Amino acid sequence: MKKRLLFLGPPGAGKGTQAVRLSSKNDLLHLSTGDLLRAEVAAGTSLGTQAAEIMNRGELVSDSLVLSIVENKLSSFSKGWVLDGFPRTLAQAEALDLLLKTINQPIQAVVLIELDDELLVTRLLDRGREDDNEDVIRHRLKVYKEKTAPLVDHFKKQGVLQAIQGSGDIETIASRIEASLI
Numbered sequence: 181m182k183k184r185l186l187f188l189g190p191p192g193a194g195k196g197t198q199a200v201r202l203s204s205k206n207d208l209l210h211l212s213t214g215d216l217l218r219a220e221v222a223a224g225t226s227l228g229t230q231a232a233e234i235m236n237r238g239e240l241v242s243d244s245l246v247l248s249i250v251e252n253k254l255s256s257f258s259k260g261w262v263l264d265g266f267p268r269t270l271a272q273a274e275a276l277d278l279l280l281k282t283i284n285q286p287i288q289a290v291v292l293i294e295l296d297d298e299l300l301v302t303r304l305l306d307r308g309r310e311d312d313n314e315d316v317i318r319h320r321l322k323v324y325k326e327k328t329a330p331l332v333d334h335f336k337k338q339g340v341l342q343a344i345q346g347s348g349d350i351e352t353i354a355s356r357i358e359a360s361l362i
C-alpha cells in the first residue's frame with residue numbers, strides 16, 4: 181500500500197475522519213494542521229491566540245505559521261504519513277514539494293474526497309465545533325474554492341491525484357480509499 185499520502189477536499193468532506201482511521205490501521209503518522217492549530221489554541225500559546233481568531237472567522241491561518249508546524253513534525257518521521265488539511269494554498273503546496281524533495285520522501289497519492297456543498301453544510305452543523313456555524317461554514321467553502329481547489333490541478337499534473345466519492349457511510353468511503361491506494 182502507498183504510505184506517503186495527502187488528503188484533500190472541502191471542509192467537512194471527511195478528511196479528518198478517514199485520515200485518522202487509515203493512519204491508525206497502517207501505523208502511519210497522522211498530521212492534521214487543524215488539530216495541531218486547535219492544540220495551540222487549547223494550550224493558550226500566543227500562536228494559538230492568533231490562530232483562534234482567524235479560524236473562528238473561517239479564514240486560513242498564514243502560510244508561514246502552518247509551515248513552521250509541519251516542517252518540525254514531518255522531518256522527524258519516515259515510516260509513512262497522512263497529511264490532512266495541509267496544504268491548503270498553492271504557496272503551501274510549493275513549500276511542501278520543496279520540503280519533500282529535501283528529505284527525499286515524495287508523495288505517493290493525493291486522495292481528493294468530493295462531496296456536494298449542501299451535504300457538507302449539514303455534516304458540519306451536526307458536528308458543531310466552535311467554527312461550525314452556517315455563516316462561517318459557507319465562508320470556509322468559499323475560501324476552499326478560491327484558495328485550495330487550485331491544488332487539484334497542481335497534484336493532477338504530478339500524476340498522483342485519486343478522486344473519491346465522499347457520500348455514503350464511513351466504512352464504504354474507507355473501502356473506496358483503501359482500494360485506490362493498492
Ligand code: B4P
Nearest residue numbers: 191192193194195196197213214235240241265303307350
Ligand atoms: P480542519 O481541521 O482541517 O477541518 P475541516 O476541513 O473542517 O474538516 P474535515 O474535512 O477534516 O472533516 P471531518 O472528517 O471532521 O480545518 C479547520 C480550520 O483550521 C480551517 O478552517 C483553517 O482556519 C485552519 N487550518 C487548518 N489547516 C490549515 C492550513 N493548512 N492552512 C491554513 N489554515 C488551516 O468530518 C466532518 C464531520 O462529518 C464530522 O462530524 C464527521 O463525524 C462527519 N462525517 C465524516 N464522514 C462522514 C460520513 N461518511 N457520513 C456522515 N458523516 C460523516
